[in-house]
Amino acid sequence: xxxxxxxxxxxxxxxxxxxxxxxxxxxxxxxxxxxxxxxxxxxxxxxxxxxxxxxxxxxxxxxxxxxxxxxxxxxxxxxxxxxxxxxxxxxxxxxxxxxxxxxxxxxxxxxxxxxxxxxxxxxxxxxxxxxxxxxxxxxxxxxxxxxxxxxxxxxxxxxxxxxxxxxxxxxxxxxxxxxxxxxxxxxxxxxxxxxxxxxxxxxxxxxxxxxxxxxxxxxxxxxxxxxxxxxxxxxxxxxxxxxxxxxxxxxxxxxxxxxxxxxxxxxxxxxxxxxxxxxxxxxxxxxxxxxxxxxxxxxxxxxxxxxx
Numbered sequence: 001x002x003x004x005x006x007x008x009x010x011x012x013x014x015x016x017x018x019x020x021x022x023x024x025x026x027x028x029x030x031x032x033x034x035x036x037x038x039x040x041x042x043x044x045x046x047x048x049x050x051x052x053x054x055x056x057x058x059x060x061x062x063x064x065x066x067x068x069x070x071x072x073x074x075x076x077x078x079x080x081x082x083x084x085x086x087x088x089x090x091x092x093x094x095x096x097x098x099x100x101x102x103x104x105x106x107x108x109x110x111x112x113x114x115x116x117x118x119x120x121x122x123x124x125x126x127x128x129x130x131x132x133x134x135x136x137x138x139x140x141x142x143x144x145x146x147x148x149x150x151x152x153x154x155x156x157x158x159x160x161x162x163x164x165x166x167x168x169x170x171x172x173x174x175x176x177x178x179x180x181x182x183x184x185x186x187x188x189x190x191x192x193x194x195x196x197x198x199x200x201x202x203x204x205x206x207x208x209x210x211x212x213x214x215x216x217x218x219x220x221x222x223x224x225x226x227x228x229x230x231x232x233x234x235x236x237x238x239x240x241x242x243x244x245x246x247x248x249x250x251x252x253x254x255x256x257x258x259x260x261x262x263x264x265x266x267x268x269x270x271x272x273x274x275x276x277x278x279x280x281x282x283x284x285x286x287x288x289x290x291x292x293x294x295x296x297x298x299x300x301x302x303x304x305x306x307x308x
Contacts, residue, residue, distance in 0.1 A: 003189075003191060004189075004190075004191075005188040005189050006188045006189075006229070006233050006236060006237045006240075007188065009026050009027070009236060010233060012026060012027055013025065013026050013232070020034070020035040021033065021034050021035065024232050026236060028043060028044060028047075029041055029042060029043035029044065029236065029239060030042055031232050031235050031236060033232075038117070039231055039232070039235060039266070040166075040167055040235070041235040041236060041238075041239045041263075041264050041266075042085075042086075043239050043243060043262070043264075044085065045087075045243070045246070045257075045261065045262060046067055046079060047247075048243075048246060048247055048250060048257045048260070049067075049069040049077055049079070049257050049258070050069065051247075051250060051251050051257070052071065052072065052251075053069045053070060053071060054070045054071060054072045055069075055070040056068070056069050056070070057070070063082065063083040064080055064081070064082060064083075064088065065080070065081050066078060066079070066080050067079045067081075073095065074094075074095040075092065075093070075094055075095065076092070076093040077090070077091070077092055077093075077257070077258045078090070078091040078092075078093060086105070086163070087103065087105045087162065088104075088105055088106040089101065089103065089104050089105065089106060090102045090103040090105075090258055092215070092256075092258055100215055100216055101216075102216060102218060102258050102259060103162055103218060103261070103293065104161075104293075105161050105162040105163060106161075107159060107161055108161060109158045109159055109160070109161075111158060112161075112164070115167075116161070116163040116164050116166070116167045116168070117164075117167050117168055118160065118164050118168040118170070118171050119168075119170075120168070120170045120171060121170060122170050122173055123152075123153050123154045123170065123173050123174045124153070124154055125153050126153065127153060127176070131143070131147070131150075131176065132153065132176050132177075133176070133177055133178075133179060134147050134176065134177065134178040134179065135179055135181060136178050136179060136180045136181055136182050136199075136202070136203065137181050137182050139178070141202050141205065141206070144178060144202050144203065144205075144206040145205070145206040145209055145210070147176050147177075147178055147206070147288075148178075148206040148207055148209065148210040148217075148219075148286075148288055149210050149213070149288070150175075150176045150288070151291065152174045152175055152291050152292075152296060153174055153175070153176065154174060155296060156174060156291055156292060156295060156296025157296075158295055159292075159293065159294060159295035160292045160293065161293075162261065162289075162293065165220065165289050165292050165293070166220070166263045169268075169269070171292060172220070172287060172289070172292070174291075174292065175287050175288055175289060175291065175292065176287070176288075177222075177285050177286065177287040178203065178285065178286045178287070179271070179283060179285050180199075180200070180203060180245065180283060180284045180285065180286060181280065181283055182196070182199035182200075183196050183199060183200070183245070183283070183284065184196065184279055184282070185241055185282040185283070186282075187226075187228065187277060187282070188229070188233075188237065190223075190237060190240035190241040190243070190244045191244070192244050192245065192248055197248055197252060200245070200248060200249060200252070200253060201253060203249070203286060204249050204252075204253030204254075204255050205253075207219055207249065207255050207259070207260075207286070208253070208254070208255055210288070211255070211256060211259050214290070215259075216290065216294075217259055217288065217290050218259055218260075218261060218288070218289050218290050218293055219259060219260055219261075219286055219287065219288055219289065220260075220261055220262070220263060220286070220287045220288075220289045221242045221243075221245050221246045221249075221260060221261070221262040221263075221284055221285075221286055222242055222262075222263055222264075222265060222284060222285040222286075222287065223237075223238035223239055223240070223241035223242030223243070223245070223262065223263070223264040223265065223284050224238050224241070224264075224265055224266070224267070224268075224269060224270075224271075224281060224282065224283050224284070224285065225237050225238045225241075225266055225267050225281065225282055226267060226270070226272075226274070226276075226277055226278040226279075226281035226282050227267045227270060227274065227275045227276070227278070227281070228275075228276065228277050231266055231267070234266035234267045235264055235265075235266040236264070237264070237266075238264030238265055238266050238267075239262070239263065239264025240264070241264065241282075241283075241284055242262035242263060242264050242284055243262050245262070245284045246260045246261075246262045261289075267281070271283070
């Protein structure tokens with residue numbers, strides 16, 4: 001829907017209460033408010049894989065739905081979702097039939113308890129702030145690339161599922177991030193203007209270089225809003241912003257869709273503490289999450305190189 005705004009989807013939203021949870025259903029995503037007041041949005045990112053596909057096959061076996069996207073070069077991307085629509089696994093199969101598991105969201109660590117929120121303390125950050133939360137507008141391409149490969153800021157204690165990473169801020173915060181403040185969203189909109197799209201080039205280059213070095217790298221594109229508007233609108237809007245950035249990275253800059261995942265956080269993580277309109281808060285963030293998915297396999301980050 002070109003030029004759509006959140007108001008267009010607000011009119012299509014349906015609300016039901018099930019087991020104490022309030023579920024808001026939109027044509028392409030759901031927003032859930034649980035009895036504790038926690039809210040989150042869940043979308044379906046399969047649409048991103050259709051771009052440039054030669055063929056798409058879908059089959060349901062034993063409650064699992066497998067969607068196979070076949071690319072012009074014969075590579076296949078296999079997405080497995082459960083009966084509730086939750087992503088379980090994402091696999092890339094090359095022309096010779098060799099498979100690489102990109103995401104295994106069915107994994108649950110024996111130490112995991114309850115739902116997908118993991119209650120851990122915030123990480124201790126011993127690297128400079130501007131290398132922990134990188135400002136895309138100020139950073140050099142080299143710093144962008146280094147951040148795409150940077151290790152966790154502290155030791156990762158266990159493997160986390162994608163959902164645990166999505167919904168647990170202190171888990172995500174173990175990894176440095178890049179604020180893509182070179183893109184400015186209008187209020188209520190997730191459209192990336194054509195004149196701003198080119199500004200994603202340096203982000204795409206950094207991601208692509210990282211994936212060339214390790215084909216299993218996974219990057220989370222996080223969407224944010226300012227504090228204007230209601231929580232449900234903002235969750236939907238932020239998720240669409242993250243989706244738009246992920247879509248553009250693939251379609252315009254050839255970032256493999258399967259190495260990206262996206263999630264909206266609404267107004268939960270304001271960069272500028274204001275209830276009013278804020279361009280700074282209407283943003284997307286990119287974060288490498290591979291070490292969280294695979295359990296770290298790397299100790300805490302080494303000290304940054306001295307400034308030249």
